[in-house]
Amino acid sequence: MYKLSKIFLAAFTVTALFFSSCSAPEVEDKKPVGNVEHPEWSKNANIYEVNIRQYSEEGTFTAFREDLPRLQEMGVKILWLMPIHPIGEKNRKGELGSYYSVKDYKGINPNYGTEEDFRALVDEAHEREMRVIIDWVANHTAWDHPWTENPDWYELNEDGGFMPPRGTDWTDVIQLDYENQEMREAMLDALVYWVRDFDIDGYRADVAGMVPMDFWNEARNRLDEIKPVFMLAEDEGPKMHDKAFDMTYAWSYAHLIRVIAAGNEDLSALDSLMEVEETKFPDNAYRMYFTTNHDENSWNGTDPGMYGDNFENFAVLSATIDGMPLIYNGQESNLDKQLEFFTKDPIEWKEYEYQPFYTMLLSLKNENEALWNGEFGGDLTIYNSPENTYAYKREKGDDWVFVYLNFGGEAVNVPITDYALPEDASGYEIYSEQLPPEEQNYFEVAANSWLLIANE
Template sequence: MNFSKYSLAVLVLIATLTFTACEAPAPQSSSVVPPQSKVEQLDWTKNASIYEINVRQFSEEGTFNAVREELPRLKEMGIRILWLMPVHPIGEINRKGSLGSYYSVADYKDVNPNFGTKEDFRALVDEAHEMGFKVIIDWVANHTAWDNPWTANPDWYELNEQGEFIPPRGTDWTDVIQLDYTNENMRAAMIEALEYWVRDMDIDGYRCDVAGMVPTDFWVEAIDSLNQIKPVFMLAEDGEPELVVEAFQMNYAWAYAHMIREVAKGDSTFTDLTELINDNEKRFPRSAYRMYFTSNHDENSWTGSDSAMYGDNFENFAVLSATISGMPLIYNGQETGLNEQLEFFEKDPIQWDGYEYQNLYTTLLKLKRDEEALWNGAYGAEPEFIKMPEGMFAYSRAKGESEVIVALNFNSENGMNQVALADLGVDESYTTYNSESILVTSDSVSLSPNEWVIFVK
């Protein structure tokens, strides 16, 4: 990728191409007051981004020590939060595949021996902290492996009429069994295990698997206990408002993730997308963070590779997801062009054959860090949508002296699309970031198919 940064004052190329526009008005936000969150955000998170690490597939070695070797590169890219998928031993009974699912936890207080030792894990956390990272780990509170030591207490689990362990109802998760959150002893043991990793391993929080399947009152109790050790950052794998109102700082922008895949396929429109974002502004607390992404371990393994989901517009969707709202997530390997679906139950290391998108993500995360308009939650600004020709999408975010305007051309054919700078609210005082050699004059910008441009005041 040929990445470049320009000042509008020195760009004198003349764009002569025209286009036929079919404009549709962007929906506007209503005056509905969103709910208020009871959760306090941590100051260091206001302009943070998050990177998900699948330790097994991150390297040929698949170890904590191999992750340590890449910390300098991830720091240079601008990552602040490292999220490690489950680090625990994996159950043997009813295991899926030869290595099993990370989410079939055999021991809440140990590490997967394939990844290394507890000492290796603590060394990774310590070095990450020295470099300015925060570290969170995946936590599976809804269920355990069939051979977890907790099964010595059958009353800690939901049982069928025959008194047998059962997988979570309504799922095909046959390698795990459902915990019973009406049992106070189990809840206390779960909180104690959560406390162990914060207190003894010095992690900074958790990404909580299927958090909405666990009672909210448990999370309130558990997070309160963790905060007595140190303030923690908590991410819920859930897409509804309740958990970020009551307990968590951030959850998933799942509806957005599904929507952009539909837009990429032509099954939804940008009007649908703006309506969704405007609706979310009414449904979710302004202070709560939503995690925006193009992929993660589930999307990659079960839905498709980046190229399969987004085609030639992957770069546009990456820019959109990093700048539209909330906190951006990068799944390991996306910076190299993750055009394969990683096996979930087997060893299938990422093919690090270059870093095609490293510069793109570095620039996007630097803008996230430096431009207040792009900060997370109430620290930043809500997007204002701009009318654009068919197949294009644009929005601005402005707060204080910071203003960022993003324009993306999702058309794959029909040549260049030309937009008047006045229509975007841009003048010569803005700096331009873009992926290729776009054409910018004193009064217009021309984007080729699948191109994007960011203007920063």
């Protein structure tokens, strides 16, 4: 998390940010203190989401495992596997059902392979210095989960029957009751099982805010007794960082960049959002920044559809302005279709157009401390820049990264001296296609393009 005292803007306002149907989180009077002790390996990590069903024609752990060398070369550090458990059949949606309708917390989806296949995947990922977290659905189960033999483990409707989570249309799942201590203990036992017996490295907690916070705090305590784990909450609440979670979703950011890309909000809205981020979250909080994920892709649109000619600009922004960047499987191969959610719909792997692009971003993230996560990262300076552009710099010690994004339809010149860059180009490295200046004292940044410079 950057330090706000190092942000400089020509005209900076701390007004509430409103965009589309989503408003920025309210700023609390006092910034909470995060007490989570992050695993050492996470401080410069990135995260790659894996949809096993759609990753390949086979849709198996073994087929995905064949890609581990490529992902290692790309620089991936954390593999987040969407739910690997058997999917409920009763009241199932679609042909294959939702990944998030879990029928057995200690089981493996037979379509994906066996326990041995999964264990081999985790072991090889570790050999390649990657970590594995799995999706965990603690709020609800499938209608035909064995736990339904204990109706008092669930919230019941006025007729004494099972019911979907309140306020949702999730008719394929039923709500658990966290007032029931036996159920809680069974859930904790299942969480411990995968860390203890399969050596996974943590969890992504589905709809984490719908589950009581004291449950997650206890879960983190028990898991850390086995090994230091990494916990990602599908939530944006600062309280998540108190004891249980290393990282939360930067949802407000994700919503905002889509609105900006559609031309319905100005880039200056990012300034107010980053002010809120700094004020609202603990310094040590990791925030997950992304252009897409399984939900965004399936329900909201493709990368080309949401971001048009500026997809690379938003990807660079998401990887460098703050937090930990997420890549959804297929983005490195120009994922230009919305993957079906309830049936088989494999990724169309093409020429891996963006593989070098993401390799560059992840390598810089790994090596340059200015881009590290949470309090391990550098301060942020946001500069005043011309309309349709965005410029900023991250700095920590001797490490720094300068980013200039041109979202407009015409090329712009970027004067070196305006952005505190060394005039001697031999003192830094350029990661974009722009050539270092020779006799001129500026860079020319093409339309819908980006300039990324860092210390050598």
